[in-house]
Amino acid sequence: MSDRIQVGTRKGLFTLVRHNSNWKVDKVDFLGSPVTMCLKDPRNNFSYAVLTLGHFGCKLHRSADDGKTWEECGVPKYPEGAVFAGMPGDDGTPTTKPASMKEIWILEPGGTDQPNLLWAGTIPGGLFRSNDNGMTWELIESLWDNPERMKWFGGGKDEPGIHSICVDPRDSKHIQLGISCGGVWSTSDTGATWERLGQGLRAEYMPPELAYDTASQDGHRMVRCKSAPDNLWIQHHNGIFKSTDDAHNWTEIKDVKPSTFGFGVAVHPSDPQTAWFVPGKKDEFRYPEEGKLIVTRTKDGGQTFEQITNGLPQDHCYDLVFRHALEVDETGDNLVFGSTTGGIWTSNNGGDTWTMLPNRLPPIYVTRFC
Amino acid sequence: MPRIHFTPHLKNHLDCPPQDVTAATLREALEIVFQANPRLRSYLLDDQGHLRKHVTAFIDSTPINDRVNLSDDVSRAKEVYLLQALSGG
Known part of the structure; x- marks a missing residue:
């Protein structure tokens, strides 16, 4: 059972610790700086914090002593002359x-058999690997040089980016990526070769004839069930999708109240039929429907959903949950999500009931049990 | 010999005291600074070696012209300032 949560916010990295059944802020690192991603590596206990500094760029720090001390690592670099696709010119040329x-x-x-390997998905679309726990990075050129990459375009951000990296626990050479906007990509040889997957994903923001183009899909977040790795879920820009065949084919799950729009998704680590979402009003509004914060949960693979409100504000609530800010722990009992307006809610019973952290934190980008 | 000054905001992240350098261009001046302080490079320049979008540079009281190659002449300057822009915060 996880007793610590890392929370990356607009103003620092907060660590929450459980005291009996209550979570409290235990410490703050990098106070004042945007911490947009974080990770506690279970293989070696290194902690990582990504700072996206408004003036001074992206920085990566790591700690070997639970944040008592930090050291600055290297960051991925794009090769000189690297480009990504822009808008067509006035004459239509790319x-x-x-x-x-x-x-x-x-x-x-990386996998448990790759003790020093880290993966980084970046904007504008490069996948990088580090073989030394984040000190140095190399671009995965096989993906970057794939001509189909030039079909990718910006979604949540102005430029395309890799937001989900799903390493297969059965075989760490097998990895799937979620790209916004560029669909789902898969490798079976640690990135030497790539295949675009995603049949059945639907993009309603594209012309009808391109709605099922696998290259145009804007999955907001993709997660894999640890104990049944062929089962993946996507919270997509315009819906919820699930796959039971290792991301090759996807089924759209419709008519989920109050909405199928959202950013985050969490799947139970030992039950691929159970998944959680925090929906919002689509997509030009992006706040909880009617100002009521709701968690939707399915326990039957998406056939039915519960709308859970117990412990969640139901009056003038405008908290939106970003794609990396909804997490479930390794037991499937403990969940956490954090919002754009600094709210943190936790559950210790699989999402039946929720408890709000009394503190209001800065805007939250990421939550992770650690 | 210009003296290179750095925004005090950088002190939250690393030490970078003013430094006197002999150089013809801003690029040359910064490369001298980076030799002694390699971490500073990624705070001022992006991964393509360009001045970061939300960093500004002045040679005496004049903003630089070349944010890509950093070719502005500093040989007769007294002061060079690397500052954070008001944008980007």
């Missing part, structure tokens, strides 16, 4: 823009 490192959007450990 254009490109220079690529430079904007943000580490997701940081994930």
